[in-house]
Amino acid sequence: MRKIYNKIQNISGNVISVKASDVSYEELAEITTQRGKSLAQVIKMDDENVSLQVFTGSRGVSINDEVRFLGRPMEVTFSDNMLGRIFDGAGSPRDKGPLLTENLIPVAGPSVNPSKRIIPRRMIRTNIPMIDVFNSLVVSQKLPIFSVSGEPYNELLARIALQAEVDMIILGGIGLKYDEYMKFKNTLESGGALSRSIFFMNTASDPIVESLMVPDLSLAVAEKFALKGKDVLVLLTDMTNFADAMKEIAITMEQVPSNRGYPGDLYTQLAARYEKAVDFDDAGSITILAVTTMPGDDVTHPVPDNTGYITEGQFYLHNGYIDPFGSLSRLKQQVNSADQSRKDHRAIMDGMIQLYAQFMETEEKRAMGFRMSGWDQKLLKYGGMFRSQMMDLSVNIPLEEALDRGWEIMAKCFTPEETRMRTELIKEFWPKNTDQ
Amino acid sequence: MSPSTGKIVGISGNMVTVEFDGNIMQNEVAYILKGEERLKSEIVRIGDSVAFMQVFESTKGLKIGDKVEFSGELLSVQLGPGLLGQVYDGLQNPLPDLAEEYGFFLPRGVELKALDDERKWKFTPVANKGDTVIQGMLLGHVPEGIFEHAIMVPFHLPGEYTVEDIAAEGEYAIKETIAKIKDEKGNTHEISMTFNWPVKIPIEAYRDKIVPEEPLVTQARIIDTFFPVAKGGTFCIPGPFGAGKTVLQHILSRHAQVDVVIVAACGERAGEVVELLREFPELEDPRTGKTLMERTIIICNTSSMPVAAREASVYTAVTLGEYYKQMGLDVLLLADSTSRWAQAMRELSGRLEEIPGEEAFPAYLESRIAEFYERSGLMELNSGEYGSLTIGGTVSPAGGNFEEPVTQATLKVVGAFLGLSRDRANARRFPSIHPLESWSKYESFIDQKNIDEATDKLRRGNDVNQMMMVVGEEGTSIEDFQLYLKSEFLDSVYLQQNAFDEVDAATNKERQTHVFQRVQQVLDTDFHLESKDQARDLFNRLRQLFIDWNYAKMDSPDFKQIEESIEKLIKEHSENEENLQ
Ligand SMILES: Nc1ncnc2c1ncn2[C@@H]1O[C@H](COP(=O)(O)OP(=O)(O)OP(=O)(O)O)[C@@H](O)[C@H]1O
């Protein structure tokens, strides 16, 4: 039987401290307050003084409340029974299903030995042309959606999750609005994907400290499934809330902030999670798609900035479109070469974006009142078609169809030479009998 | 003296405080004993009867009272034959060996041998019995990869020695004695082919440090021609995320004309290292015909590996660099990213509750960065030969803003600044080194006067472009327009380089000199142009020709042919056609 302490020395923010002995670093404890029981985790030890962050927050904790150390670090159950289930940030069921206590595994385990990783070479098809054609998603990629709040990023996540040919989906909700959570649930349910999904859900009304656990729980479970050969897609939304929760604890612990109040280890903390993305030699994989909302639409804000330095590209969601310029999949060249994809894939990708860039310049010129030449008119027509038939998020077509559509759009707007496409490709792919 | 011991009295993140008995020293290595595990740590501060230690591993599960064993040694790396081609973590544990023994995940509290004790090397003695030698001098050598690995008098032995005995030519393992040398007091020292060196102390077993002047040919045109790096010099590559720092360093690691490359992947993505790991053993080094891996050492402490080991990893890398430099070789150290190293210092400093400086970096940030780059250099060795260590580090400034402590501290000490620009990267103009903001204090193999002229055109053309944004093409004179087209031309055919094209990826000195003359000819020619459309058309054609030219092998008939077409096109359109003939 572990010893019980009931003299809390200090309560500050969501951190309490007690005098205790024989405690392990990062060990869990259970606190019983008049509001009920809560988990807490050791975050600092100084001789007898042990500081713990309280998962449900310190509100209502009294100095005589009981603190019982559990003799184990944060763990989570792992089994096939988790599929279709919904858990909270402490790993307890938040649906009406049974408590799962079998096969506990530690969270935030060691990192993968880099020499055991392989170069990722499998494309994840999403049927969204702005992704498949222009910034292909690759198995084991870690990629955030950068956007301001209000954009349909969660819809986009849910849609990719449904479309992607992965074995299972783990959704980590971090401070997610309740209706967004419900929307996710309904979308996956109606898409028939709930039975291959697991939710770790911390909503906006749940304790903020618990949200800190969500990425670790999601990724620990994902890792086990991946080792069993499963291709797992992990969705984390919204990682800015995660960073903010860390900021809060850091300030409580009187850590010196480095940048706009965020702790100096923000990069390390985010990287520890994102780097769990992996394609195992001879086993499965973890792909991470996250949402990073940008406060004030400012990409230099510490959260998107540190994220960008960690992830393998990003999708910018602007006015309901995936912006073709800021968006980048750093792994796309691993999957879109002539021997892996259709041989016009790279040419369409580069060519159409260059033309779209010219269209943007023309549009700027038009806005400034400059005269529009014949070439400008063509570009304007092209830009409109590109937006409505490629960029629009309602477009839902396979990669090959999107490439064909690319040629059609170009043929409706330009002569072959004007597109600067290679002659060889034009011969093969330029649509016959089109009316310009 | 038996090593001191202690016990843990406090834990915060990767920092533990330890009560100790006996003598300990700053930067001494200690081990926390946790069952079978031995968690390596380093003393970073000594206070009133407590030592503060950074732990190179996760501290999860440690308890107050856990035992600590001090080693009496500073944090060191092992030097000797067999380093080339290795992939180490920040503390010199071979990662492939760890994988073989422990599988997918990095184990905690394990140390593996950096070098193979059993492998035999063919030793050829050079020194003779009776010779007088000092530290760093050659005793013999063994073949390693592409050259002779020098077996030297260890760098920690001061003073003069007489060679008493030296092994005959033959096969030896690294720990076997290959020489006995006697110091001035008559004590004999047994020398093997390997010894340890503390990573945070520069190796200074050389005669003199000389001002670096000879260009290090990177085969990247914008660097070699416009912002050159000297052998033994330093440079930095700051840039926002996604601007191309890592890709540029990978290009350098492949094509730079040096003997040894050390890649320090410091706190960045594991996936990027995997590309090197998997590709270098397959790629041929055109200088030697061997694989690139045989001239490379990879130090890999990626972002999810322990932070304290990240701090150590750059020192590990630079020490290995110094060691090969001591053999009279040209070594290039590429560190990606030094900002992650600086952040590791910041995390440590925060845990030590030191008074923070700007953006919470410690006050000693600047001096640490300076000390690191100071370990570069061109040295006259004790043997009279020359060796060089060139250091290039990427910097990842917060928010992409160069006005931040790490970039600023780095700019104070480096010899060349290759600043990457977000705009150029977005416009896919690679390498995205900003041609108007970057600088170098070293000399190029191309005449400075010519470079200045080209840069001037670039600047003026850029000004015209800015103005055109406001007044439109109509409001721009044809002369100005030509200037603008020339600057664009220089950019697209010379500054930009296609890393994925076999030929264009690397341009050697001879070819750069040759091509630059032609580029200059275009820049210097007053083209006879009637209209802007005609001007644009001419420059489009020139650009296309030059790009095709860049893709042609220099000894191919294509190369000659395209050059003739270029000459012809220039002649056709130059104003003083008659004078030129
Ligand atoms: N020389 C180049 N040629 C072609 N593409 C390039 C080049 N350099 C960079 N890129 C493109 O830009 C992307 C980002 O480059 P890179 O990974 O080098 O950025 P970085 O500056 O190291 O970013 P971070 O700070 O996030 O690590 C690459 O994935 C590639 O698509």
Ligand SMILES: [Mg+2]
């Ligand atoms: Mg990089």
